[in-house]
Structures are given as C-alpha cells and as structure tokens.
Amino acid sequence: MSDKRPFRIGVHPINWVGEDVREHGADTTYETILDDIRRLGLTGTEMGRKYPQDPAVLRQELDSRGIQLVSQWKSVLLSDPAYREQELAAYRAHCEFLSGMGSKVISTAEVGGSLHFDPRRTPNEKEVLRLDDAGWRALAEGLNAAGSIAREYGMKLTYHHHGGTVVESGEEIDRLMALTDPSLVWLLYDTGHAYYGGADPLQVLRKYYDRIAYIHLKDVRPDVLAEARAEGADFVTCIRKGVFTVPGDGCIDFAPIVGELVERGYDGWAMLEGEQDPALHPAYEYARKALDYIDTLIPVGGREGADHDQ
Numbered sequence: 001m002s003d004k005r006p007f008r009i010g011v012h013p014i015n016w017v018g019e020d021v022r023e024h025g026a027d028t029t030y031e032t033i034l035d036d037i038r039r040l041g042l043t044g045t046e047m048g049r050k051y052p053q054d055p056a057v058l059r060q061e062l063d064s065r066g067i068q069l070v071s072q073w074k075s076v077l078l079s080d081p082a083y084r085e086q087e088l089a090a091y092r093a094h095c096e097f098l099s100g101m102g103s104k105v106i107s108t109a110e111v112g113g114s115l116h117f118d119p120r121r122t123p124n125e126k127e128v129l130r131l132d133d134a135g136w137r138a139l140a141e142g143l144n145a146a147g148s149i150a151r152e153y154g155m156k157l158t159y160h161h162h163g164g165t166v167v168e169s170g171e172e173i174d175r176l177m178a179l180t181d182p183s184l185v186w187l188l189y190d191t192g193h194a195y196y197g198g199a200d201p202l203q204v205l206r207k208y209y210d211r212i213a214y215i216h217l218k219d220v221r222p223d224v225l226a227e228a229r230a231e232g233a234d235f236v237t238c239i240r241k242g243v244f245t246v247p248g249d250g251c252i253d254f255a256p257i258v259g260e261l262v263e264r265g266y267d268g269w270a271m272l273e274g275e276q277d278p279a280l281h282p283a284y285e286y287a288r289k290a291l292d293y294i295d296t297l298i299p300v301g302g303r304e305g306a307d308h309d310q
Helices: 030-039 055-063 081-100 133-152 170-179 191-196 201-211 222-231 235-241 254-264 283-297
Strands: 008-011 044-046 068-071 074-076 105-110 156-160 185-190 212-217 269-272
Touching: 008 283, 030 044, 030 055, 030 283, 044 269, 055 068, 068 105, 068 269, 074 081, 074 133, 081 105, 081 133, 105 133, 105 185, 105 212, 133 156, 133 170, 133 185, 156 212, 170 185, 170 201, 185 191, 185 201, 191 201, 191 212, 201 212, 201 254, 222 235, 254 283, 269 283
Parallel strands: 008 044, 008 269, 044 068, 074 105, 105 156, 156 185, 185 212, 212 269
Antiparallel strands: none
C-alpha cells in the first residue's frame, strides 16, 4: 500500500467476475483474482461468487496473501413485513460468517421492488416498483432490527444505495437516512451508484459523511448512461453496455471527493469497483490505473500518519 494513502483502499472481485452479469469473467478463478489483488499491493476485498465458500479454506487463501475480507453483499426483503422474521434470521447467519472472518461492515441492500433481485417479480415486468409509505416504514423498522443484530456482533450495517432498487435516487437516500436510526443503520457511500441515481456524489458525501462507514469508488461513462436511458434499458442491461468503470476512466471528478475524505480524516475501507466486462477492460490493468489516479489526488503530507490497522 502506498504509505501516503490516509484511508484503506481495497478492490472488489466484481472487477474480475460479474455478479449481476454472470458471463463477465465466468472462467476466471479465485486464485487469479487474489493473486492480482496482492500484486496491486492491496489488502482488502469483498466476497465474490468465485471465492471458496468454506470459511476455513477462504480464510487460508486470504491469510496466505495478507488480504482481509472487508464485507459481503447481503440482499434483504424487509419492505414486506411478511418476510421480516426469515430475513432477520438470514441476516444473523450472515453476521456470524462475516464476524468470523474479521469483517466490520455489512453491505446491505433492499431488493423489494427490484426487477432483478426481488423473488416476487416476474420476467415480463419492466419497472422497479417504488415503495409506498407502508413499505418505507417496514423497510426502516426491518433495517433498524438488522442493524441491532449487526451491532451484537460488533459490526455495522452499511446500507448500499443501488441502481435498479428502491433506494436509488438522492431523494430515496434522504428518506432512508431520515427514517432509520443513525446508531444502527450506516451508509455505504457509492460514487457510481449516486451518479447513476441522479445525485451529485460529492453532495451525498458531504451531507451524510457522519453516517458513512464504508465506501465503493466507481466511475460512470456518461455517454453509455445517456444511450441506455434513451433506450429505457434496465439496470443489468446498463451493466452489459459498460455504464460503470473504475475511478479516473469516467466523468466523475474524484479530486474533491478524495480531498473531502482526506480533510475529514476518513480511515475506513474504500473498494475500487468497475463492474464491467473484463475481456474488454482487464481488471488488473484498470485497477492499477485507478490506484495511480487516486494517488495523484491525495495531498503530499495529507494525514500521512493515519492508522491503517483493521
């Protein structure tokens, strides 16, 4: 790791192997991903679908390369009270796994209403179903309950605002933050998804900095987004078209974002994400360029003594 980075930078395996688009990187092995992360000099990753499912094997593979499992995505369906009991039981199991791996944050996203993630939706539907007032109340109550479970394990529920879901726009982020308990529900701040949802990523960062416990750094190709929107493309189609890329390769100005993080003393994890076809955009090379770009934005002497320990 660069000794001048004041916060911890990791990289998500989604750069190598798609999660939403399964054919992206389908033949890539987890060994390739972890070896590339080590070559990049990074020490943090999220769980990926190619990683070993056996916790003992996973721990051995990560430990042998000096890599920490920072988090793992957890879909929840809490906007429908009928699902709450089973969802909270599944959340507890997720906490048990992640806490055993030494993780401190849980990437959490509501899937109710989503075309691609909600098990109640049918293939012929075309629109995300936005929440009504009762759905928002149920979601907030459920997230507070899940956040309480996370706290039992010494962890934080970090809510991932996300394209193609019911918490996508700036207004929806605002509503979620207003309805949930700040001591139980934190924010996973994602630059790319903020832009995709129509918000200004810098303004989201400034507005909710005190509730941000985890960060995803991704960029957006605005021409691809404009084309996809004109066609009425859904979220997964946007991924296939290449709407997202790594920082420095799209339209988001990361200089004030990084500057804000340095000035405020952020010392948590930030994951590099591209979420694009690695056959067209090789994951290692793009991550390397993104790191070099971010390093140019960190002021010389900017909090050089920051603590990088987990």
